[in-house]
Amino acid sequence: MSTVNQEAKRPLVRLDTAAKGGGLLLLIVLAVLFPQVFSNPSVTNYGVLALIFATAAVAWHIFSGNTGYISLGQAVFYGSGAYFIANVTNHLNLSGGVGIFAWVPVAGLFSGIVAIPVGWLALRTRRHTFVVITIAIFFIFQLLAYNLQSVTNGSAGMQLPLPPWIAATYNDYFYFAALIAAVIAILVSWLVRRSHFGLQLLAIRDDEDRARGLGVHTERVKLMAYVLSGVLTGMCGAIYAYYLGSVYPPFAFEAIFDLTVALMAFLGGLGTVSGPVIGALLIEPFQQYLTQQFTAAGLSLILFGALFLIVIGFLPQGIVPSAEALLKRVKEARTR
Secondary structure, eight states, X not given: OHHHHHHHHHHHHHHHHHHHHHHHHHHHHHHHHHHHHOOXXXXXXXXXHHHHHHHHHHHHIIIIIHHOOOOOOTHHHHHHHHHHXXXXXXXXXXXXXXXXXXXXXXXXXXXXXXXXXXHHHHTTSOHHHHHHHHHHHHHHHHHHHHHOHHHHOGGGOEEOOXXXXXXXXXXXXXXXXXXXXXXXXXXXXXXXXXXHHHHHHHHHHHOHHHHHHTTOOHHHHHHHHHHHHHHHHHHHHHHHHHHHTEEOHHHHSOHHHHHHHHHHHHHHOTTOSSHHHHHXXXXXXHHHHHHHHOOGGGHHHHHHHHHHHHHHHHOTTOHHHHHHHHHHHHHHXXXX
16 A cells, blocks of 8 residues: 555656756746846846845855855955955956856955854854854954955055946846856755755754764865855955946945845745745845935835845744745645
């Protein structure tokens, strides 16, 4: 009887896998066609920013979502990537064009190098203390950006070369660069989630002391995830800096960036690959809308903070886990 039940379930499993694969393929096709369908630069601007923050949210989740260590210092790597590509273009006298995108992965590697000493210091602490340490390190880097004139040009900022593209298709190049970065981040997150390395991260999240007792090299595993997160976040900073054409300390090291990527991951759902992406695609356009509509006295920040509290209070599991739980209950009800 059990063999018959297993044979009956196999087509359903294959159908479910095919549906997921088809849905993923459809999303990729829609993402590629987006600039052609919505050619208005103001609309493609939303697409560029949403993809950049989707990459940053996935990067945040690779470390924080899998380990339970909430990092509020991701802007350190974001700003490092931005200033790296600004220094490269200025010191090498590079002209604007598609070739500058080749430096984006290098900027990510530089941010990963920055993440090694930062992670080694911060990860010597646990959970809540770690949050405080990451915030402190963020403000240290922000002050360094103002004071290291030879590297950052201080409050005057640094300019990047202007691309030679026409206004009608200017955003498209950045859109596809951000799309490639997002696909890479999602693929990395998927591989981590299904690897032995990912299982070690989840063991740390559940019970770090027990994981160490079972032979997991917790310090090394956490640092590796932290550096990987820093690499992907640095790529986001590099793309955004080139997109804006300039880098300033308040932009490169912005506190709201850390809260934004955390909110995106929480809204989409921790412990899922698609959750941070969904959260970013919902939150970033909404945040841009609030910024445009409510600019007086920082009202947009107040509304954004209220949204964060609402998500944490009323949707603690996030959209994806809540939807999966609802579908599971519906299937069980139909079965009964």
